[in-house]
Amino acid sequence: MIQEAEVLTAAEALFYERGVQQVGMDQVRAAAGVSLKRLYQLFPSKDDLVIGYLTARDERWLASVAAHARTAGDVLTVFDWLAEWFAEPDFRGCAFVNSFGELGGTSEAVAAIARRHKEAFRQLIRDLAGDDELGDQLTLLAEGAITMAAIGGSPEPAHQAKRAARALLATPA
Amino acid sequence: MIQEAEVLTAAEALFYERGVQQVGMDQVRAAAGVSLKRLYQLFPSKDDLVIGYLTARDERWLASVAAHARTAGDVLTVFDWLAEWFAEPDFRGCAFVNSFGELGGTSEAVAAIARRHKEAFRQLIRDLAGDDELGDQLTLLAEGAITMAAIGGSPEPAHQAKRAARALLATPA
């Protein structure tokens, strides 16, 4: 759909940076360079736009980690990918965790998307690890690193997580 | 201050359950059973109330984990404490992570409280573990478990985290 990409790009940047509720439809409209009428044609309500934002980010984010880790062929490289992500200047944690904290208590739709996203991530790590229990443990390390990096403002948790992951991989099952 | 406890209790329950921005001052007033005038005497603005909410929760939460783990004298029991917390019916993740996601992008005060809280938690785990690197790794497991339990709606991550923690503890430095 024409201009849908512009709207989603603008919405993603704004929602992620400031939080969904701190961004008005008119700001998305201005950033996307479309008219309010067109914006509401593409997304009939702000809720729809939020779902669109999260859905698009879900796909892009998971595809990016998966591509990185699958070409390297090693679960541990997931933590290198995280370190790069954490170092991005506008990094502000996991969009799904943030949205869940903001809206999960009142919007089942948002809670469901966050659940699906985390479930998919967990499954990806399980696949890469080749073992469910180990995969789940590595997932916890990755999630913990995301939280600590977001709030602490340092990419260091990615390296701590990687070292912990290496230790877990070396542990006899 | 008279009635301050009632207000903070009401605010904590509502803010935590629904998110700060989804709760109006009048709802806090009603739940606390005070007048709007009194509410604004105690907390001159909603921002002040939010800070008060997070500060009170920070102290109570950390004191609770610390008490539990220090009497047991074993870092691993932190994960048992987490499992109990996750099983509470109104568990909805870490209040600081949620508030950071909601307001951290626009409120430096909220971001700073979240940072202090996570730093204090990390320090507590370091102390309990008796080793900084190991403590930081266990912190990541705990944080990851909180996130996964909140979004996934299951207390299982606490047990996965505990098993991973046990493995890390058994690993030669």
Added chain:
DNA sequence: TAACGCGGAGAACGCTCGTTCTCTAGCGAT
């Protein structure tokens, strides 16, 4: 008893924002 002041109830104000409506300029078709 009469004056006074504190505190509560809740109306009112002003602003933000999601959503809709209006007006108009441009453009393609007859």
Added chain:
DNA sequence: ATCGCTAGAGAACGAGCGTTCTCCGCGTTA
């Protein structure tokens, strides 16, 4: 050239909410 349709700009509307203001009852004091 004129008609009609589309789309954009932005005004307008209505709800929600943070904050303040008004009014009133009640308890205290001289």
